[in-house]
Amino acid sequence: MHGRVKVRSTAEQEARKRKERQIKIIQYRKTLNSIFEKRDNNIFNDELIMLTERILLQIPDLNTVWNIRREALQKRESCQEEFTELLKKELTLTENCLQKSPKSYSLWHQRYWIIQHLLTPDWKSELELCEKCLNFDDRNFHCWDYRQQLVKKAGVSNQKEFEFSEIKIMNNLSNYSSWHYRSKILPALFPDETGKLPICSERCNKELDLVINAIFTDPNDSSAWLYQRWLLDYNVFKPNTLWQIVVIDNQAAVVFHDDTQIKPDELILTRRYIPLDKKMKDFTHQITVWHSYDSKIFSKRWHAILPDISSEIDEKSCSISIEYNNKSYDLRRSEDCNVWFYKSPIEYVNKHDTQLIEQMMNIQKLLEMEPNNKWALLTLIFLMKKLDSNKYYDDIFKNLSILSKIDKIHEMYYTDIRSKCILDYKLHSYLTKENYKRFSMIDLSNIQLTVLYNEHYLSFFEQINVSGNQLSFSLHRLAALQSCKKLSLCNNNLKNLKNFPHLPNLECLSLRKNELTDIEEVLNLLKLHKLIKLDIRGNPIWANKSETISKIFNVTPNLILELEK
Secondary structure, three states, X not given: OOOXXXXXOHHHHHHHHHHHHHHHHHHHHHHHXXXXXXXXXXXXXXXXXXXXXXXXXXXXXXXXXXXXXXXXXXXXXXXXXHHHHHHHHHXXXXXXXXXXXOOOHHHHHHHHHHHHHOOOOOHHHHXXXXXHHHHHOOOOHHHHHHHXXXXXXXXXXXXXHHHHHHHHHHHOOOOHHHHHHHHHHHHHHOOOOOOOOOOOHHHHHHHHHHHXXXXXXXXXXXXXXXXXXXXXXXXOEXXXXXXXXXXXXXXXXXXXXXXXXXXXXXXXXXXXXXXXXXXXOOEEEEXXXXXXXXXXXXXXXXXXXXXXXXXXXXXXXXXXXXXXXXXXXXXXXXXXXXXXXEEOOOOEOOOOXXXXXXHHHHHHHHHHHOOOOHHHHHHXXXXXXXXXXXXXXXXXXXXXXXXXXXXXXXXXXXXXXXXXXXXHHHHHHHHHOOOHHHHXXXXXXXXXXXXXXXHHHHOOOOEXXXXXXXXXXXXXXXXXXXXXXXXXXXXXXXXXXXXXXXXXXXXXXXXXXXXXXXXXXXXXXXXXXXXXXXXXXXXXXXXXHHHHHHHHHHHOOOOEEOOOO
């Protein structure tokens, strides 16, 4: 037995390590307490600098300690020579810390702070440091971000950085950070004057060729696929910013395709009319103050209240127009109801874009070799949606079905994409029609929706049926349904009503066959709305029927409550 090295048991090793950790923790806490005590007492001396350095060499990610250290260093800023020497030492400290934690946010921030305060930074040395770090780990996006800031300060040309990114990509096609860095440089080097592409068409084609080579080299790597998405992710149609205007009685509503901010006097509604008393002159009334339906600065729907003058004017002689962004929109009166409306057309451009079609053909060739490649299938869906979602509707659903089977982890993501495609398809006919009457009712029931999407396009419907779906996580999106009078949310697996918004015109609501258990939520909903009719049958709260009915009628005695099975 003599001469043999005793090997500690696992329990002994764990006990020893635990004891060492406890000693270190005590030391760290003691050092931190000393640092905080000095800072609280405004003592930024050499000892504080030494203490912060000691702990940062061990734990470089302590952002608070870096902040205190910067305060201590700035106290010496009045003496430029001493301050410069301290900053140079600080460069050495951060470089040593980088060896321990090369992806520390606070560490790279400290490095950039030093460079900003040096009178004559050594740009060459800093760029070389970046290259060393990226050679060690070319996906270190902290370093890429730092380099991007450096080249702006150092005046490095975009061309040189473009060449640098190309070298990194050729060394490793899987380096997403290099692809991303390249996307920041290209628009400055090769701008597209038409505004239809992220970069000019000629350069875009070359980049797409590079991407295709990378994709066929390693079809399962996401880097090139995501870069391709950036190259192709531009609108194949450019809708008029303003989509729909509706004026009913004394209420006006404007809906935009995208979130829009309306400043005072930026959107002006003008109503010109002839008084019933022919002796009086014509009148013009303007509205310049608008409010968003969700009280946000940027919103898709805005509304305004108009004064009620119906008894004083001749409706047939009235005219309404809106001015926005130096354009004038004339509203016309619906033939069958007292509604004034305007709807802008959606003008498709580049509908059969050659780049999209070419990329789609390349991906289809790849799928012949690798039919279950998720990135190829997902990108093909993206391209089909860009080209013509209605034309490729069946193909999109077929590919989504395949993706849900081969990529179970992201099944809900594909389900949400499916919901968005269904809604786009259902709404397409409504978006292309001009008659206001078609907005009275829409049926979106039993189509397996998991998310409500582009809900602002539903904002003028008065009757909406979304029963038989899975919209429990989309209740907050119902806020856009400002014109809705009758809403059916039957069989949507609703477990609560916490995110149910206030709908000012709601009269009839069906919540039948859900999982509602809290009667107080229903009562709160009734207090916020002036409902005429409610259906909550088939919910757990309906189990104690008599008590539930009693509580409801105490709040709204005149409510029509569905009682039959």
